[in-house]
Amino acid sequence: PRRVAEFTPRVQELTDRLIDSFVERGSADLIHEFAFPLPIYAICDLLGVPAEDQDDFRDWAGMMIRHGGGPRGGVARSVKKMRGYLAELIHRKREEPGDDLISGLIKASDHGEHLTENEAAAMAFILLFAGFETTVNLIGNGVYQLLRHPEERARLQASLAAGETGLLETGVEELLRYDGPVEMATWRYATRALTIGGQEIPAGDPVLVVLAAADRDPERFEGPDTLDLARRDNQHLGYGHGIHYCLGAPLARLEGQTALATLLTRLPDLRLAADPAELRWRGGLIMRGLRTLPVEFSPSVPLSTTDEPSEM
Numbered sequence: 001p002r003r004v005a006e007f008t009p010r011v012q013e014l015t016d017r018l019i020d021s022f023v024e025r026g027s028a029d030l031i032h033e034f035a036f037p038l039p040i041y042a043i044c045d046l047l048g049v050p051a052e053d054q055d056d057f058r059d060w061a062g063m064m065i066r067h068g069g070g071p072r073g074g075v076a077r078s079v080k081k082m083r084g085y086l087a088e089l090i091h092r093k094r095e096e097p098g099d100d101l102i103s104g105l106i107k108a109s110d111h112g113e114h115l116t117e118n119e120a121a122a123m124a125f126i127l128l129f130a131g132f133e134t135t136v137n138l139i140g141n142g143v144y145q146l147l148r149h150p151e152e153r154a155r156l157q158a159s160l161a162a163g164e165t166g167l168l169e170t171g172v173e174e175l176l177r178y179d180g181p182v183e184m185a186t187w188r189y190a191t192r193a194l195t196i197g198g199q200e201i202p203a204g205d206p207v208l209v210v211l212a213a214a215d216r217d218p219e220r221f222e223g224p225d226t227l228d229l230a231r232r233d234n235q236h237l238g239y240g241h242g243i244h245y246c247l248g249a250p251l252a253r254l255e256g257q258t259a260l261a262t263l264l265t266r267l268p269d270l271r272l273a274a275d276p277a278e279l280r281w282r283g284g285l286i287m288r289g290l291r292t293l294p295v296e297f298s299p300s301v302p303l304s305t306t307d308e309p310s311e312m
C-alpha cells in the first residue's frame with residue numbers, strides 16, 4: 001500500500017496521457033485505447049520495466065488477453081518472451097538496482113528471505129498476469145455500468161465536481177460487487193467430504209466458487225440487483241476472501257478510481273456508441289469483461305500540448 005500511495009501522481013499522469021491520445025477525436029474504443037494500456041503501463045512502471053520496453057509488454061499482454069483468438073501458439077510465445085525478458089531484467093537490476101519492485105524483490109532474495117531469483121521472476125510475472133486483465137475489466141465493466149445507469153452516473157459526476165471523493169470510493173466498490181471483473185475464484189479442492197447447499201462434494205473434488213453469485217446474494221445484500229454507488233454495507237467478494245485475498249487490491253482501487261473520475265470529469269458527456277445488446281463479452285470461465293467499448297463525447301483539447309513526444 002505504501003508503494004501504491006506514492007504511485008498516485010504517476011497513475012494520474014498515465015490516465016491523462018491516454019485520454020489525451022483520443023480526446024480530440026470525439027470517439028474511442030475505451031477497452032483498447034484506455035482500459036487495456038493503463039494497467040500494463042502502471043504495472044510496468046511499478047516493477048521497473050524501462051519506458052522503451054513497455055510497448056513490448058503491451059503487445060505480449062495483448063496476445064495473452066485474446067483467449068485463443070490470435071495466431072496459433074501466440075499466447076505461449078508471448079508468455080515465453082515475457083518470462084525471458086523478466087529474467088534478463090532481474091539480472092540487469094541486480095547490477096543497477098533502482099527504487100522499483102523488481103529491485104525490492106532481488107534485495108529480498110539476496111537477504112535470504114526465502115526468495116530465489118527464479119521465484120522473483122515468477123513473482124513479477126504473476127503480478128503482471130493477475131493485475132492486468134482484472135483491472136481492464138474493472139474499468140471496462142465500471143464505465144459500461146455507469147453509462148447504463150444515468151442517475152448513478154450523474155450523482156457521481158456531481159460529487160466529483162464538488163471535489164468529494166467519498167462516492168467515488170464507495171462507487172468503485174459497488175461496481176466491483178455489481179459487475180466484478182472476476183466471475184469465479186481460481187480452483188479449490190475439497191480437503192474432506194462436505195455438503196454445501198444440499199450438494200455433496202467428495203474429498204478431493206474440484207470446487208469453483210462463483211464470486212459474482214455471492215455478490216448478488218439477496219440474503220447478504222439489500223436490493224442486490226440495484227446499483228447503488230453509495231452502498232455502505234458492502235463486503236463484496238470481488239477481490240476474493242481469506243489468505244488468497246487479492247494482493248493488488250490497493251493498486252486496483254487506485255487505478256479504478258483514477259480512471260473513472262478522470263473520464264467522467266474530462267469527458268462529461270461520455271456516451272455509448274453501440275447498442276448494448278451488440279457489445280461482445282470475452283469468453284473464458286474466470287473473468288468477465290467486454291471485448292470492445294465504443295464511446296462518443298464532445299471533442300476537447302489534450303492537457304499535454306507540449307511538443308515533446310509523449311513517451312509512456
Ligand code: HEM
Pocket residue numbers: 043126127128130131132134135138180181182184185186187211237238239240241243244245246247248249251252253256
Ligand atoms: C480490479 C482488479 C482486480 C480484481 C477484481 C482482482 C481480483 C482478485 C481475486 C478475486 C483474487 C482471489 C482469487 C482466488 O481466491 O482464487 C485475487 C488474487 C490475487 N490478485 Fe487480484 N485482482 C485485481 C487486481 C490485481 C492487481 C492489480 C494485482 C497485482 C498487481 C493483483 C494480484 C493478485 C495476486 C498476486 C493474487 C493472489 C493472492 C494469493 O493467492 O495469495 N490483483 N485477485
